[in-house]
Amino acid sequence: MKKKRQATPPRFAHRLFRLLCPPELFEELEGDMQEQFELDVNRAGEAAARKTYLLEAVKFAKPYYLKRRIAGLLTSRRKTKKKVHYYSPKPLSTAMIKNYLTVARRTIVRYKSYTLINVLGLALGLSCGILIFSLVNYHLGFDKFHANADRVYRITSELHNETVSKYGSVPQPIGAAMRDDYPFVEKVSMLISFGGNISFPSRRDNPKFDDGVAYVEPDFFHILDFPFLAGNPEDALSQPNSAVITERLAEKYFKKDQAIGKSFRLDNKTDFTITGILKNLPENTDIRQEIYLSYPSIKQTTPWLNTWGGILSATQAYILLKPGTDASKADEAMASISTKYYDAKDAKTFKFHLQPLSDIHMNQEFGGAIAKSQLFALSLIGLFLVITACVNFINLATAQALGRSKEIGVRKVMGSMKGQLFWQFIVETGLITLIAFIFAIGLSYLTLPFMNEMLSTRVTLDWLKDINQPIFAACLLVVVIFISGSYPGLVLAGFQPITALKGKLTQSQIGGFSIRKGLVIAQFAISQTLLIGTIVITGQMRFNTQADMGFKKDAIVLLSVPETSPAKQSAMRARFSQLPGVEKVAFLSAPPASPENNFDTGIRYAGRPENEKFTIFYKTGDPEYLSMFGLKLVAGRNLVPSDTTREYLLNETAVEKLGVKSPQEVIGKNVNINGRNGIIVGVMKDFHSKSFREKIDPVCLTTRAADNAQCALKVSNRNLAATLASIQKLWNETNPDYIYSYQFLDEHLQHFYELDQLILQLMWLFAGIAIFISSLGLYGLISFMVAQKTKEIGVRKTLGAGVGSIVWLFGRQFAHLLVIAFVIAAPIGWWLVDKYLADFQYHIELNLTTFIAALGITFLIAILTVGYRSVKAALINPVNALRSE
Amino acid sequence: MGRSYLGEFEELVLLTVIVLGAGAYGLSIAEELRQRTNRTISLSAVHIALYRLEEKGFVTSQMGGATLSRGGRKKRLFMITTAGRNMLTEIQEIRNQFWYAIVNPAQ
Numbered sequence: 001m002k003k004k005r006q007a008t009p010p011r012f013a014h015r016l017f018r019l020l021c022p023p024e025l026f027e028e029l030e031g032d033m034q035e036q037f038e039l040d041v042n043r044a045g046e047a048a049a050r051k052t053y054l055l056e057a058v059k060f061a062k063p064y065y066l067k068r069r070i071a072g073l074l075t076s077r078r079k080t081k082k083k084v085h086y087y088s089p090k091p092l093s094t095a096m097i098k099n100y101l102t103v104a105r106r107t108i109v110r111y112k113s114y115t116l117i118n119v120l121g122l123a124l125g126l127s128c129g130i131l132i133f134s135l136v137n138y139h140l141g142f143d144k145f146h147a148n149a150d151r152v153y154r155i156t157s158e159l160h161n162e163t164v165s166k167y168g169s170v171p172q173p174i175g176a177a178m179r180d181d182y183p184f185v186e187k188v189s190m191l192i193s194f195g196g197n198i199s200f201p202s203r204r205d206n207p208k209f210d211d212g213v214a215y216v217e218p219d220f221f222h223i224l225d226f227p228f229l230a231g232n233p234e235d236a237l238s239q240p241n242s243a244v245i246t247e248r249l250a251e252k253y254f255k256k257d258q259a260i261g262k263s264f265r266l267d268n269k270t271d272f273t274i275t276g277i278l279k280n281l282p283e284n285t286d287i288r289q290e291i292y293l294s295y296p297s298i299k300q301t302t303p304w305l306n307t308w309g310g311i312l313s314a315t316q317a318y319i320l321l322k323p324g325t326d327a328s329k330a331d332e333a334m335a336s337i338s339t340k341y342y343d344a345k346d347a348k349t350f351k352f353h354l355q356p357l358s359d360i361h362m363n364q365e366f367g368g369a370i371a372k373s374q375l376f377a378l379s380l381i382g383l384f385l386v387i388t389a390c391v392n393f394i395n396l397a398t399a400q401a402l403g404r405s406k407e408i409g410v411r412k413v414m415g416s417m418k419g420q421l422f423w424q425f426i427v428e429t430g431l432i433t434l435i436a437f438i439f440a441i442g443l444s445y446l447t448l449p450f451m452n453e454m455l456s457t458r459v460t461l462d463w464l465k466d467i468n469q470p471i472f473a474a475c476l477l478v479v480v481i482f483i484s485g486s487y488p489g490l491v492l493a494g495f496q497p498i499t500a501l502k503g504k505l506t507q508s509q510i511g512g513f514s515i516r517k518g519l520v521i522a523q524f525a526i527s528q529t530l531l532i533g534t535i536v537i538t539g540q541m542r543f544n545t546q547a548d549m550g551f552k553k554d555a556i557v558l559l560s561v562p563e564t565s566p567a568k569q570s571a572m573r574a575r576f577s578q579l580p581g582v583e584k585v586a587f588l589s590a591p592p593a594s595p596e597n598n599f600d601t602g603i604r605y606a607g608r609p610e611n612e613k614f615t616i617f618y619k620t621g622d623p624e625y626l627s628m629f630g631l632k633l634v635a636g637r638n639l640v641p642s643d644t645t646r647e648y649l650l651n652e653t654a655v656e657k658l659g660v661k662s663p664q665e666v667i668g669k670n671v672n673i674n675g676r677n678g679i680i681v682g683v684m685k686d687f688h689s690k691s692f693r694e695k696i697d698p699v700c701l702t703t704r705a706a707d708n709a710q711c712a713l714k715v716s717n718r719n720l721a722a723t724l725a726s727i728q729k730l731w732n733e734t735n736p737d738y739i740y741s742y743q744f745l746d747e748h749l750q751h752f753y754e755l756d757q758l759i760l761q762l763m764w765l766f767a768g769i770a771i772f773i774s775s776l777g778l779y780g781l782i783s784f785m786v787a788q789k790t791k792e793i794g795v796r797k798t799l800g801a802g803v804g805s806i807v808w809l810f811g812r813q814f815a816h817l818l819v820i821a822f823v824i825a826a827p828i829g830w831w832l833v834d835k836y837l838a839d840f841q842y843h844i845e846l847n848l849t850t851f852i853a854a855l856g857i858t859f860l861i862a863i864l865t866v867g868y869r870s871v872k873a874a875l876i877n878p879v880n881a882l883r884s885e
Numbered sequence: 886m887g888r889s890y891l892g893e894f895e896e897l898v899l900l901t902v903i904v905l906g907a908g909a910y911g912l913s914i915a916e917e918l919r920q921r922t923n924r925t926i927s928l929s930a931v932h933i934a935l936y937r938l939e940e941k942g943f944v945t946s947q948m949g950g951a952t953l954s955r956g957g958r959k960k961r962l963f964m965i966t967t968a969g970r971n972m973l974t975e976i977q978e979i980r981n982q983f984w985y986a987i988v989n990p991a992q
Contacts, residue, residue: 025932028948031958032911032928038954039916059929064936 007046009037009053017057022068033057074419096420100427107428114400115432118393121776122436122484124769125389126476127443130461131451132382133472134444136375138459141284141466142361146225148320151186152357153327155317155334156366160349168366169315170352171308175217177337178319184330187320189220192298192305193289194314197739199265200253208739211249213266214289215298223320224287230260231276237294244276246290266293268737270301283458286361286369308341308350319354327354381766386476388523388773390484395516395780397429397488399787408492409501421493422486429485437477454761517817520781523774524821524858525828530767531854532829533836536846537760540837543692543844544753545746550687551592552630556745557724559711559731561587562738566643566705572734576713579730581723584714586628588621589707592687592699595751601674603700605658606666614657617689617699618674620645620707626684628712635663636682643705647681648673654698655683673700691752692842712745771858775865782810782866786873793873794881806874807867814866815859822855829854891943891972897922898934899973902944902965910949910960911935935963943969 021029033056040049108115146152155174157167175190196213199206221233228236229247236244243264250259263273272293281288298305305312321330331354338347355366364371401408411421445461452459463470561569569587576585590598599618602611623639625631626649639647648671652663660666663683671680689697715723724742731740750757786793793806830846837843891899901917902909915931918924938944949960 027959028911028961029928029932031955031960032915032932034958035912035955036915036928039912056928059927062929062933064933065929 007037007041007049009034010050013050013054013057016054017060020057020060020065020069022065023072025065025068029060074417074422096423097427100424101431103424104428104431108431111400114396115435117776117779118396118432119436119439121392121773122389122433122480123439123443124772125385126437126440126480127447128769129382129386129476130440130444130473131447132378132385133476134448134459134461134469135451135455135457136379136382137466137468137472138284138457139361139370139375142369143224143285143287143357145282145284146223146357148223148225149357151321151323151325152223153319153321153330153354154357154360155319156353156355157311158351158353159311160351166365167311167313168355168360169311169313170317171311171350172305172315173308173341174337174352175317177341178317181336181340182330182333184322184325184333185319186322187219187223189217189223189318190295191216191220191287191289191316191318192302192312192314193316194302196291197267197737198253198291199268199737201265202263207253208737209252210739211291212289213291213293215293215295217295219320220292220318223318226281226287227279229277229279233276236276237292239275240294240296240300241270241272242275242294243272244278244292245274246278247280249290250274250277266301270297272297283460309346318357327356330354385769385773386480387483388519388777390480391519392773392776392780393429393432393484394487395519395777396783397425397484398491399780399784401488401492403787404492405495406501408495409497412495412497413501418493422489425489425492426481426485429488430481433477433481433484437473441473454758516777516781516784520774520777521817521821521824523770523777524818524862525824527767527770527774528822528825528854528858529829529832530763530770531857532825532850533833534760534763534767535850535853536833536844537756537763537836539844539850540840541753541756541760543842544756545750547692547842549593549749550631550685552628553591553745553749555715555717556591556628557713557715557727558591558743558745558748559713559727560738560741561709561711562735564706564708568734569705569708569711572711575730575734576711576727579723579726581716581719582713582727583716584624584628586622586624586712587705587708588625588710588712589619590710591712591745591748592619592629592631593689593691593749593752595691595749598690599674603654603658603698604672606669606671612658614698616654616673617697619699619701620704621701622703622708625701628714629687631687632685633682634685636667636680638682639701639703640681642703645676645678645702645704647702648678649682649684649701650680651684651689651696651699652686653696654700657698671700673702676702676704678702688842692840693752695841771861774858775861778814778862778865779869782814782869785810785813786869790873790876790881793876794878797874797878798882803871803874807870810866810870810873811863814862818855818858818862821858825854826851891941891976892934894930895934895938896973896976898931899938899943899965899969902938902963902969903973907962907964909963914963938969939963942966943972 017030017033018026033053036056037049037053040052043049044052143149154168155170155178157170159165159167172190172192175188178185179188191214193212193214196211198209198211198213216237218233218235218237221228221236228244231244236242245253245259253259253264254262259274259277261274263271265271278290278292281290305315321327334352334354337352338350342350355363360366360368362368362370362372362375408421448459448461451457460466461469463473561572573585573587576582590596600615601618603614603616604611623641626633626638633649634652636649639649650658650666650671655663655666658666666680666683669680671678684699684701686696687699689699713727715727727742728740789809793809796806796809829851833846833850837846897918898914901914901921905913905917911928911932914935915926915928918926918931935944935946939946944963944965946961946963949962951957951959
């Protein structure tokens, strides 16, 4: 007679049920579950009943129960017993929020330096975050506003020679070919842009402006959406010599007068009548021309462009595909252009493809502004900055928590619930973050113009116009508050009241000291790497501007020569030479080194059957060229004055490349450069013809007045302003139809290093921010340590320790951290700057001082940060420190 | 329809509360529904429906006495309120109108 064992639900399932069930509902729900189980045992047997029980228990994992379960966890258990059904005390009731705000306000006012440091750190991190976001958002939003953006494509070219070169520009006839040959093309428009000299000869004062122009076909305004304020997009550009300009230019040219129907003259040659006014261009488009000219006129102004053989970089073709066209199929079909319009040899060279409109801004192969990967890297930097700011905040807050442990203890004893303490910390953090956020927004607005100028962007912070920005700001605010508030909130709210009141909190209760040390090390490693980079780039930039380029570049003014006839040149020379401040005048095609106007061409030497394998830089100038730039001859003599090419000077590199042993040997030899024969009369000592990035190229100099597009004036330093003014006056008198502009040669050469200058500025900026953030991190760490070691310091002082030894107690620790950071940073920094310098053919040598300087600077900053705090700690009267029990 | 919205399942639960009269609590309602509808009904779902109905004011509840059969735990007994009855009537009327319109499409 076995006694029947009582059937029980599975223990695991029961536990699960207990875990999921809100305590206030436990009584009734467990009863129902148990009763159900007993029913099932009778009906279907124990095994089936146990299975059903488990299933039922699992089903309690529903949001309805979970929400109440979690709410129950945050409130004390004792209270819920007495509580009415369902009601859970809410830590976020109005009265409590008011109290949190009061307490938070008092704390913030009481710990002023703490608040200040936190606000500064957060504001810096947040404003970097905001700026980087708006930059990324700006770049991602390019040309998205066109209604048909997904069907618009630009035609790109590939030239398959020894290497493949890719261009966003195309031969001019391709537009017509696309229209005629392909049924999938709905609309086509060429966009051919030039710099323009705009004048108004009909007006008495004949004002002149420098503004870019673009020839477009009437369909252009159907492919892309640039709304008209006046005039009709359908026929505005259908007649030859008509033009559409933007509102901005209309105002600039005509002030308040009606612009439509007025005309202007382009490049002193062709007249255009304005038939339409465009709304100002939005910031986020890559199409920046503000004057659109009717397409037929290009035959008149630039007839030579109409060829399949050449690609002018300013010639673009935009097409609109018919809806539903498969772009990859269309792209394949375009192969037939090569075979149809080119002979067999060229068909292999010229290939054409389609590029989606959205790709134009992001594809650097075709001259896009910024690559997606760069945007990603930028976003990462932004994220990193925001996170470090949060972590620093957490560091400081937990360090400060030790000081506030009594407050928390008292609150708990008085009946504060964990949820309430948690929310109190969140509200405190929220207030500090909010203040920081307001600062950050102000800072962003202040620094935005600098960023735009530095990166040549047109980012705007307009919260009404772009909904993404306020959404981002709100998310950032909430995330930062919760990240930086919840850790201290959870840790502090979890203190045992007794230990907290006794002031016996230990490191393990605050947690993560080594993590914090690691963070400080990482921060300093980044700062040091950036510092090393900054120091090296600064050094190289100084080298770039100060090192001898092999020619004189000081006090030389470059002017443009718009009309190159020999008569005009000699007239200008005669008048300029008379100016008192001008010491020397030379006409030339380009100075010895120049970032622009470099012309590379073929050379054939002394009766050799074929052109040489290398190309040569072709420069023209008059015989004054050598003395103007202080160039030396190693063999032969200077050029003889002439208006055409008769004689050549080569540089040493050219002689070497020709395979001739000594410079003397080439003198008197015949040479054909750029298709013109001449005799080599001299050899110049080598000078730098490009930036220090590149090796010295072969260079030739010859006389040919028609190519002299520039005029160089050597000016004396005395009375420079007056001299410049009289030069301008003279130039305007001799060239009344053109716009005056001048440049100093040394400034002109700076254009070689524009990008480096930008990188350097960014490096300074990031290094500064990194150092600031890491000092904050360090300050948090030292505050924490000081708070911990109060007793130790007291004991040491009573036993006779001096201030110095106590400061050293902290200093030792941080010296360690910095040295570890340096050990990480030095090899990374070395590797990076070595890569940077390898890009220069002529560069400074890396030396130890750079690295020592980086270490020294961080040490200095660390000493300032640590020193203040630790000296303050060391000076405390030991009686106060020890009595705090 | 005005006021609160009533889901299909909630409506069934509410009807069951009327049917069971004084003996309506979580398990008995679930059992009744299982028999009548031939669906899988979980206790957790029935309880959510009941609590929601109570929040909306369609049922009231009180704790009943403990019994031996359920591990000594108390039951929560549910009763329909006037608002609940009105709600059900209203639903029924609306449905009737629709059925009438379907049967006599000319109307």
